[in-house]
Amino acid sequence: MQGYQQSTYGDRIADSYDQLHGNWSPTDTVDTVVELADGGPVLELGVGTGRVALPLARRGVKVTGVDVSEPMLAQLREKDPDGLVETVLGDFIDMPVRGRFKVVLVVNSLLQLAGADTQRLCLRNIARHLAPDGVLVLEEANPAAFTRSGLEVLRITSDELHLLAAQYDPVHQHYFAQHVVLRDGQTRLHPMALRLTSTCELDLMCEAAGLRLVGRWGDWARTRPFLAGDRSHISLYRPVEA
Template sequence: MDERELWNSWADSYDESFLGKSDAGDVVRAVQQYTTKGLLLELGVGTGRIAIPLAKEGIHVDGVDFSERMAGLLRQKAGGLPVSVIVGDMADRHGQDKYEVVLAAHSALTLLQSQQEQLRCLQNTAAALVPGGHLLVESMHPQVFAGKLRGKSINVRAMGADYLDVSATIVDTSKQTATFQDVRMTEQGLKFFPCHVRWIWPSELDLMTQIAGLELVSRGQDWRGTAVTSESSQVISIYQKPHE
């Protein structure tokens, strides 16, 4: 299955996968600290879990996603809100000296499968930012993969009288990769939801953004800026493009 088919297969269940996660408000409040004119590029926008709340606050969002199905659902949800959808590779250049903020939420950068693609994305992101603009990156902390999930594992995510949701994971620390397969079993049959990531260590991200011409501003384990610890499961990194 190629990347487009993979994320098209996720589209109809994508919103459901985030049920119970209420961090969208925290993301919106964080973004509002870095934008005055309200022009933002979101990488891996999906069906608009973050883009829609941002647009409701008057921030114009250009969202990039590889999946035409995801993009179609986002257009339906956006209605008259200031959201523009770009179907394409988030590693490519989208705009130049245009955005006050570029947002890569929910481990979007790790969906690029090599360090070269991740670096290319960051270089094009830097080109898309206005001087003084900010890149906001949210990602699972790699220590989750290198520690708790190391090797192979199978977990029951949910179950009921007529369904069973199982998640299988294979982690390869030598390649910095994790492959996931979520399976829903019902009376109607099986549905598969695959995903694979190439994780990025915070220090590695700092080096790649430095190569791209960006400077680290702050880092925390959540959007409120709580300090990162050895137990943190995610990391938020904020970078700035220098003023000319």
């Protein structure tokens, strides 16, 4: 997508992100991560406005959040005046943190890296920062749900219209989209550029990074298996030597 940088998505959507995704509850995500962390530190890559990180920190978990978008982190800090979440501005491909973590959490962020090479590098760096008994927890999109190109109406109200214009490149597995919000005579564009991976490719990339799959579900509560019709999956990986 011409003119799109890694921080573009966060920079453009930061001031309205929580409003646009207000119907999503982090409860099951937080419960799962608290259980997996078992008192240890958590690193969230692509922390955004802290929708998961802040509830985790309020549960007594030590949380470090990395994001490439300063406007996103500014929204998090505004909601976190006590500094419960340690925030780090940077490209999480390079993992600009020190130490090891019991849980590395990546919620729909790995797919925001532009190519297979950067995704593989990110996973290798994650493996280096996992505690020997640590776990990588990923939520990733199911490509089967995002391969249609065209224009879709997402939401209509008396004073708002939300549209999604999307294109999919099956050769490079790239999904390009514009979430168009028409409100009060104004138009807002929220662009997205993603590289979608199948579960098989993701497992192979993790294996090459020294991580093995230990579980995969269709929801954060881990009550049902991942099925072909699901929009995303929750996958857990541990170091091979663990």
